[in-house]
Amino acid sequence: MKSDRTLIILGVILLALVVAGPLLPQWAMFLATIAIAKGLVALGLLLQLRAGLVSFGQALYYCIGAYSAGSLGRFFGIGDMLLQMLTGCIMAALVAYILGFLLARYRGIFYGLLSLALSMILYGLLVKSEALGSTDGINILPSTVFGIRPEQAWVRYAVLVAGCAVAFIATLLVDRYLKTPLGQLAPAIKDNEIRVEYMGASVRDAIHVKYVIAAALSGIGGALAATTVGHIDPDMAYWTTSGEFIFITILAGTNSVVAPFLGAAIFGIIHTVAFDISPNTWQMTLGIALLLVIVFLPDGLWSLFTRRKAA
Amino acid sequence: MEEILTVIVDGIFYSAWLFVAAIGLTLIYGVMKIVNLTHGSFYALGAYAAASLTGAWIARGYPPMLSYAVLLGSAVIVTLVFAPLIERGVLRFMYTKDEVVILLITYALFLILEDVIKLIWGVDPYFIAEPYGLLGSFEIGGLTHPTYNLILVGIAIVAGVGLTLLLRGTRFGKLLRTVIHDPEVSRAMGINVDRFYLVTFTFGSMLAAVGGAFTAPTVSVVPGIGVEIVVLSFAVIVIGGMGSLPGAALGAVIVGLVRSAAIHYAPAVELFVIYFVMALVLAFRPRGLFSLAEPRKI
Numbered sequence: 052m053k054s055d056r057t058l059i060i061l062g063v064i065l066l067a068l069v070v071a072g073p074l075l076p077q078w079a080m081f082l083a084t085i086a087i088a089k090g091l092v093a094l095g096l097l098l099q100l101r102a103g104l105v106s107f108g109q110a111l112y113y114c115i116g117a118y119s120a121g122s123l124g125r126f127f128g129i130g131d132m133l134l135q136m137l138t139g140c141i142m143a144a145l146v147a148y149i150l151g152f153l154l155a156r157y158r159g160i161f162y163g164l165l166s167l168a169l170s171m172i173l174y175g176l177l178v179k180s181e182a183l184g185s186t187d188g189i190n191i192l193p194s195t196v197f198g199i200r201p202e203q204a205w206v207r208y209a210v211l212v213a214g215c216a217v218a219f220i221a222t223l224l225v226d227r228y229l230k231t232p233l234g235q236l237a238p239a240i241k242d243n244e245i246r247v248e249y250m251g252a253s254v255r256d257a258i259h260v261k262y263v264i265a266a267a268l269s270g271i272g273g274a275l276a277a278t279t280v281g282h283i284d285p286d287m288a289y290w291t292t293s294g295e296f297i298f299i300t301i302l303a304g305t306n307s308v309v310a311p312f313l314g315a316a317i318f319g320i321i322h323t324v325a326f327d328i329s330p331n332t333w334q335m336t337l338g339i340a341l342l343l344v345i346v347f348l349p350d351g352l353w354s355l356f357t358r359r360k361a362a
Numbered sequence: 363m364e365e366i367l368t369v370i371v372d373g374i375f376y377s378a379w380l381f382v383a384a385i386g387l388t389l390i391y392g393v394m395k396i397v398n399l400t401h402g403s404f405y406a407l408g409a410y411a412a413a414s415l416t417g418a419w420i421a422r423g424y425p426p427m428l429s430y431a432v433l434l435g436s437a438v439i440v441t442l443v444f445a446p447l448i449e450r451g452v453l454r455f456m457y458t459k460d461e462v463v464i465l466l467i468t469y470a471l472f473l474i475l476e477d478v479i480k481l482i483w484g485v486d487p488y489f490i491a492e493p494y495g496l497l498g499s500f501e502i503g504g505l506t507h508p509t510y511n512l513i514l515v516g517i518a519i520v521a522g523v524g525l526t527l528l529l530r531g532t533r534f535g536k537l538l539r540t541v542i543h544d545p546e547v548s549r550a551m552g553i554n555v556d557r558f559y560l561v562t563f564t565f566g567s568m569l570a571a572v573g574g575a576f577t578a579p580t581v582s583v584v585p586g587i588g589v590e591i592v593v594l595s596f597a598v599i600v601i602g603g604m605g606s607l608p609g610a611a612l613g614a615v616i617v618g619l620v621r622s623a624a625i626h627y628a629p630a631v632e633l634f635v636i637y638f639v640m641a642l643v644l645a646f647r648p649r650g651l652f653s654l655a656e657p658r659k660i
Contacts, residue, residue: 163397171633175637
């Protein structure tokens with residue numbers, strides 16, 4: 052029952068965003084949409100983290116999503132944001148399905164390092180591929196919805212609404228998945244893999260499934276970010292981008308499917324405010340925040356809510 | 363034929379640089395089981411300290427030949443300031459945590475140090491070309507190479523051989539190997555494990571700083587200089603097996619030669635190829651080329 056309530060919370064927040072959207076200034080809409088995009092990636096990391104796996108290369112799928120969206124515009128002239136997200140999702144999931152056979156065998160630090168290597172491979176390829184703009188990246192076509200191009204002032208709002216809708220559906224599905232026996236294996240895998248195997252479940256398959264779902268979510272997030280920003284470049288696959296996603300996930304905690312979105316929003320706010328106040332120390336602010344959370348709130352900011360409820 | 367020679371010579375220079383940059387990382391992982399992202403920060407700290415101190419040294423008109431000692435000295439000084447601070451101030455409270463959590467902590471420290479560097483040295487680039495040009499150049503196979511490049515090869519050999527001898531032959535090295543093998547039993551036997559961790563972290567970071575310091579004259583020292591070196595170093599030590607010294611040497615040579623060959627024959631895959639080799643090794647020998655079988659924990 053509890054997670055049903057958290058889903059309602061998310062629904063209310065997203066609905067409030069959609070309703071209040073037209074009143075928000077453009078930059079706030081931008082921040083909110085990017086937070087949703089990054090929240091989706093962090094949700095994917097959450098799935099892996101629950102099984103004790105930290106991917107230091109989730110940016111791979113974020114970048115695949117973004118470049119799938121970009122290629123749609125560059126090679127087919129398609130700028131429909133929903134199609135972009137769908138393509139990003141499918142492409143990322145396909146790549147993850149193949150790579151998953153390899154990655155599902157890895158644990159601990161090796162899982163992180165291999166995913167890091169894979170994302171850096173994509174970075175190395177993109178930097179040198181002229182068809183995709185090499186280091187300059189490419190621009191995304193102006194967004195449309197169902198073939199209709201919203202008026203200039205409403206583009207950002209349309210993207211925000213589409214993002215909210217997709218994020219809500221995705222979170223709903225992830226929540227469903229987490230309630231299935233396969234989804235509930237995660238903490239057991241983290242605790243003791245061999246016992247899980249003895250009970251008759253395949254750890255490798257379970258991790259493979261998680262990996263693909265995480266990639267699909269990241270692909271959607273990447274496509275959404277691409278259409279929001281209007282420009283993509285290879286840095287989206289660089290290891291620091293992956294670091295950012297881990298940061299968001301750890302900051303928010305993994306105890307709730309809503310937490311990643313909260314984390315992404317807080318990350319965006321810290322980033323914007325700290326950068327505004329002092330452009331040369333925003334990373335330090337983030338670093339200190341991360342250290343404090345790891346030391347004092349190992350379950351993330353979300354545990355502040357649950358703790359209060361318990362008391 | 364001549365081209366192959368050039369590829370090999372370039373590859374050796376690049377390997378030496380990689381080895382110096384990565385050997386500290388493998389040492390720290392081997393002893394402390396920490397995947398240390400601050401390694402890149404120390405590389406950057408070394409580069410900045412060297413650039414500013416050596417620049418000042420030369421601007422004052424002191425003997426330029428001694429600038430090499432200043433490069434080395436600045437790397438040592440800057441590490442002695444920051445490494446013990448980080449190890450004693452933060453990391454030592456974290457050793458009981460999960461390997462992955464410690465990785466995240468070093469990531470946080472990496473972010474902090476990135477900005478500490480900007481606060482100390484600003485965001486403008488530093489140039490010190492003098493030590494680079496001072497030694498002239500030499501010729502192999504019709505192509506001239508700066509003699510300066512040999513310094514890094516020298517440092518790589520001294521660091522590699524020195525560290526191996528230290529581990530094999532001295533009392534300190536034997537104790538350190540005990541600590542590597544089993545920190546808890548070592549502690550029970552009265553070995554001051556904390557001190558070994560402090561020394562290892564400082565020394566490992568110092569090697570990164572030395573790498574940065576001796577790279578400083580060949581590049582412009584700009585913010586973010588340490589960001590790439592972290593992943594490159596990981597590629598190197600993962601290929602050879604994390605925690606292994608000969609492994610790091612092998613990894614550096616493989617990456618160095620592969621990259622130099624890529625630059626000469628197929629520039630488009632220059633970056634890709636390094637991480638591709640890393641992924642290949644991880645796919646077939648996840649614990650590196652120099653790994654032994656490891657018991658599975660229940």
